Amino acid sequence: MDMTPTCAHPLLDRARRLAADLLVPEAERVDQEGVPASHIEAVKRSGLLGAGAPVAYGGSGAPPGVVRRIAEILAGACCSTWFVQTQHHTPVQILARSELPVRERLLGPLSRGELLSGVAYAHLRSYPRIPVRVRREGRGWRFEGSVPWYTGWGLNDVMLLAGVSDDDEVLFAFTEARGRPGLRASEPMRLAALTATRTVSLELTGLWLPEEAVALRTRYERWAPADRARTLNAGPAVFGVAEAALSLLDPKTAAPFTARLADVRRRAYALADHPAPLERVVERLAVRAEAYEVLRTATTAAVVAGGGRSMALTSRAQRLAREALFLLVQGQTAESRAAHLRALAGA
Template sequence: MTIAAHPLVARARELADGLLSPAAERVDQEGIPPGHIEAVKRSGLLGMSAPVAYGGSAAPASVVRETAEILAGACCSTWFVQTQHQTPVLTLAGTALPVRERLLGPLARGELLSGVAYAHLRSYPRVPVRVRREADGWRFSGTVPWYTGWGLNDVLLLAGVTEDDEALFAFVEAREQPGLRPSELMRLAALTASRTVSLDLDGLCVPEEAVALRTPYARWAAADRPKTRNANPAVFGIAEAALALVEEEYAAVLRGRLAEIRRRAYALADHPVPDEHVEERLAVRAEAFTLMRAATTAAVVTGGGRAMLLDHRAQRLAREGLFLLVQGQTSASRAVHLKRLAERHDSGR
């Protein structure tokens, strides 16, 4: 079976063409409506990486990437909300703790939608969220700087660092409660529709049975680092959507370069040793960003003055591209990207 013929890819395409893309400019300005979230839940895409025994599809990485490209190109806000869900699913699939039996099935079947609050762990040794042992569980204190999907998600996977330098992940209900208070919804240059807030944690008590992962921070970080080195499939989805707005004689050149960068990026992503070819992975990631920005800029140029209207597709895609430049960014990826930008500028003088 080809990737394009896979049922999940077909469902993603149907969802994108029939619902997400036609409404994307309105969603960008007004927010993701409940009906779109329900459609995502019914699509089966939330369980694409989950074990079949729990109602998922255990789809190969190539299918996961293709669906990400399709959804991001159609409506990046909706893609971003649903992609947050995949980390909780994978975390539960990899644990033997009791929470697996309680939540993996509902998350895999799309009965529940989950968000994540763990990116702040990457700022270590700075620890925005601390976790202390209590008699009947754990107490979280601190601030989660970014949390996406507030008011859309049913549960969230919350992470912090313990006094013993362990990374601890636990599930809590995604609602205001004693010890958990959200900020006002953030107004962002892009993806405001995804309903992002910060979370103030003032002694949030979480029972032991809600814990999904507890491991030395160094071990967690070693497994997490490779995830931020590879090119994000959403970058290719945004670039493709932008090139669809450009006259073909110009788009064809960029599309050919895009295909080559995608081929290299995915070959590296499929490499069996994720800690190898680090410099090449980061370089290709930066190349993908450069091509995406060229594509979205070409779409804006093609649109002319109308592209400055907030409800113009080229303008939305350009702003979403800006968001992807910093989403999942680490100090290593930032350094490589900035170096590449400086070198391109210097070579053009």
């Protein structure tokens, strides 16, 4: 079941082949055992890591609709693999806009899929609390604090690490994704869903990075609005997992769910493409909550249709239902949480 209007693009063909040949057949095993390095190598070879990256640096420069559909396909096939690789696209976007020297060193390898990047910046959303502080030292910067969540440990080649200075400047810098003096990772977390993503916390005890590693420096108040805009809309993974769940139903049973999913998806993407990303905020949050309700309904229907078999860890329906729980809180902010709770209460 492919809800996307007819759209020919070679990256979509690659995503569908990767999903059908590798991700879907292995998804239940990966869910229990972890995302293997071989999956990451397959994603790198596919060219999908450079989907939205600049053509001049080896990327594909694909339009937003294609990039979103790739995310839907991968998330619906294996949400754990999707979540590891999706971290990569923010560093690419930041480098594409950067004018600092690190752009020439890393944008090409990241756009071509030679390197996979993770991210350690969601803690910035807890401001004015500052979990990671950064201060100038010599020809570089010293990081201190704790990163609560870091996905892809042991799979990523590099990470984009963020902190806040004493004068409220946010700083993003690249470093190798490995433990060393000043950087220690916890054991991988056991989670209700997506344990397979090798998510850890990071302790930073004076990690020093050179000036040449810096990709972005800006005032917090300049960075925050763009980040807020990213959290107002329903993400593609929500629609990909819902679509995968509905594919487990017979067509007649699935039809009304599919129609509702297509409607919410259309409205969500229309808002995402709106030229003013911080306008119509109430509507964006309402559609986001509606998308989650469609996701919950679709995955619940798949579990019900599967009967007792859905309780087995080898059940695709049960895995998708747990992944849906994860997506409820992925990228969540206080603003989106409050709107979602109001929607659940019928307010």
